[in-house]
Every structure is written in structure tokens, then in C-alpha cells.
Amino acid sequence: MPELPEVETIRRQLSRKIIGKTIKSVKVRYSKVVRKTSASAFRRFLVGQKIKNLGRHGKLLFIRLANSKTIVIHLKLAGRLLIEKKDTAPRKLTEVVFGFKNFQMFYDDLRRFGWMKIISTSDEAGFLEKEKLGPDFFSRGMNLKKFKEILGKRGKSKIKPTLMDQSLIAGIGNIYAQEACFTAGLHPERKISTLSKGEFSKLYNALARVMKRAVGLHGASTDAYIDAFGKKGSFVPLLKVYGREGEPCLRCKIKLKKQILAGRGTVWCSGCQK
DNA sequence: CAATCGTCCTGCGGGC
DNA sequence: TGCCCGCAGGACGATT
Numbered sequence: 001m002p003e004l005p006e007v008e009t010i011r012r013q014l015s016r017k018i019i020g021k022t023i024k025s026v027k028v029r030y031s032k033v034v035r036k037t038s039a040s041a042f043r044r045f046l047v048g049q050k051i052k053n054l055g056r057h058g059k060l061l062f063i064r065l066a067n068s069k070t071i072v073i074h075l076k077l078a079g080r081l082l083i084e085k086k087d088t089a090p091r092k093l094t095e096v097v098f099g100f101k102n103f104q105m106f107y108d109d110l111r112r113f114g115w116m117k118i119i120s121t122s123d124e125a126g127f128l129e130k131e132k133l134g135p136d137f138f139s140r141g142m143n144l145k146k147f148k149e150i151l152g153k154r155g156k157s158k159i160k161p162t163l164m165d166q167s168l169i170a171g172i173g174n175i176y177a178q179e180a181c182f183t184a185g186l187h188p189e190r191k192i193s194t195l196s197k198g199e200f201s202k203l204y205n206a207l208a209r210v211m212k213r214a215v216g217l218h219g220a221s222t223d224a225y226i227d228a229f230g231k232k233g234s235f236v237p238l239l240k241v242y243g244r245e246g247e248p249c250l251r252c253k254i255k256l257k258k259q260i261l262a263g264r265g266t267v268w269c270s271g272c273q274k
Numbered sequence: 275c276a277a278t279c280g281t282c283c284t285g286c287g288g289g290c
Numbered sequence: 291t292g293c294c295c296g297c298a299g300g301a302c303g304a305t306t
Contacts, residue, residue, distance in 0.1 A: 001299070077299050112283045113300070157276065262277070264299070
């Protein structure tokens with residue numbers, strides 16, 4: 001599922017392909033994907049507009065247009081933005097087709113959970129506030145001190161579900177929260193208030209390392225995720241716990257356990273994570 | 275305040 | 291072979 005590294009991969013790939021290009025046509029094939037705005041208004045805002053640049057905040061992608069509007073896209077579990085040849089036919093789960101002069105961009109969504117909204121580019125900050133998103137994990141102001149300060153507000157909560165709380169820090173999802181807990185040697189259910197200074201530092205560094213590495217490898221294709229060119233990311237072989245329940249821990253060889261935490265599957269090593 | 279549950283939706287895997 | 295069932299999963303709103 002697309003988390004910060006996967007969305008960043010798509011942002012970088014699309015940037016190279018669509019910046020400076022003009023949207024010639026827009027077909028909305030699944031009207032529920034466009035939120036707040038009608039499909040016809042959506043088209044009206046986009047057709048004829050040149051793409052200025054692309055941004056990302058947490059798992060949200062921003063496609064900024066010349067007319068001071070921005071398309072905000074959340075891929076949720078299985079959304080895909082794909083560069084396709086001019087003559088490629090839309091598929092069953094293609095929800096939006098953006099036509100450019102020499103190619104197309106499809107929005108496919110295998111779970112139909114994702115959405116798009118149109119906002120004013122000048123109101124991006126207000127939008128993030130309305131969506132209740134905390135700072136992006138890779139934003140400029142983020143550092144160990146800030147990380148500790150933000151998580152410290154949820155002292156009584158368990159670390160793993162709290163890392164996934166987008167209102168605190170945006171971008172961390174189920175895969176990277178589990179991987180970071182393993183790398184830092186922390187049990188996913190540890191209460192934040194019990195973390196020592198050293199443990200906070202290990203957790204912060206583990207998150208930064210694992211997500212940077214994942215961006216470099218174009219993300220982790222664990223479920224439906226593929227990049228903007230239809231290719232799988234290469235991070236899966238580097239996953240140490242996600243999807244490995246029942247298999248031996250790569251560090252201590254004992255069987256990895258799985259439990260549901262805040263409704264999400266969570267794999268951890270009872271030997272290495274305390 | 276913290277945690278859980280139902281909801282949205284589809285594909286896929288297990289069971290028979 | 292094929293059908294039915296149940297589950298996963300990000301985020302939100304409602305409830306305990």
C-alpha cells in the first residue's frame with residue numbers, strides 16, 4: 001500500500017513526465033472518486049491547464065496547475081497513477097483518464113478507496129489543517145527533538161498505532177511503522193511514555209533510514225502497489241517483519257508473531273523487540 | 275483521552 | 291472446477 005516512500009516515488013516519476021504538459025482531456029469513469037466537486041466541475045478546472053509542479057505531504061499527492069488550482073490525490077490502499085501510451089484502453093478499475101498530447105495518465109484503484117479533490121493552491125496550508133495532518137516525516141522542520149515532542153503528547157498510547165496517526169506525523173503507514181519498531185528493537189505495544197532518550201533516537205533513526213532506503217528502491221510492492229511506469233518497487237526483500245509472520249526472525253531466528261493492533265496486522269519478534 | 279468497531283470496496287485465497 | 295465466504299486495509303465517525 002502506498003505510504004510516504006511509494007507516494008514520493010510516484011511524485012518524482014510523474015514530475016519528470018508531466019511538468020510543463022497541458023491536460024487535453026479528463027474522463028471521470030467512477031464519479032465517487034472526485035470529492036466535494038462534481039465530475040463536470042472537476043473537468044472544467046483541469047482541461048486546458050498546464051502542470052506547474054508536484055508536491056507531497058505524507059501520503060497526499062499535489063498536482064499544481066497553472067490556473068492556481070491543485071489536484072489533491074489520496075491513493076489509500078490500492079490507488080495507482082500510471083503513465084500510459086496514447087492508445088492504451090482504460091481497464092475495469094480505471095477511474096480517471098487524463099489525456100495529454102502524446103500520452104495518458106490513468107488513475108486506477110483496485111479497492112476504490114482513493115479520492116481526488118480540487119483546492120486552491122494558495123489554500124494548501126488551510127487544506128492540510130482541515131484534513132488534520134501533522135508535519136510530513138521528511139519535512140524541513142522534522143528532527144529528533146520535534147519527533148519526541150510530537151509523540152510525547154500521546155504518552156499513554158502504544159508506539160506502533162501512534163506512528164500511523166497522520167494527525168501527529170504524516171506519511172508513516174502499516175509497513176514502515178512495523179519495520180521501524182523492529183529495527184529499533186521496540187515492541188509495537190510499548191507505551192510512548194516508557195521510551196528512553198536512546199530508544200526515541202533509535203526509533204527516529206530507524207524510520208528515517210528505512211523510508212529513505214525505500215524511496216531509493218521505488219517503494220515496497222506488498223499488495224497492489226506499482227510505480228508510475230507500472231513497475232514493482234524493490235524494497236520487499238529488505239522487509240524484516242512485514243508479511244513474515246511465522247517465519248524466523250532474521251536476527252535471532254525465533255518465529256515471528258502476528259497480532260491485530262488497532263485493527264491492523266502487526267508482525268514482531270518477541271525475542272528482539274522489548 | 276485511548277481504544278475499538280463498522281464502513282467504504284475489490285481481489286484473492288481457503289474450504290469444500 | 292467452481293462457488294461461497296471471509297478477510298485485508300487507511301481513515302473517519304460513532305461508541306465504549
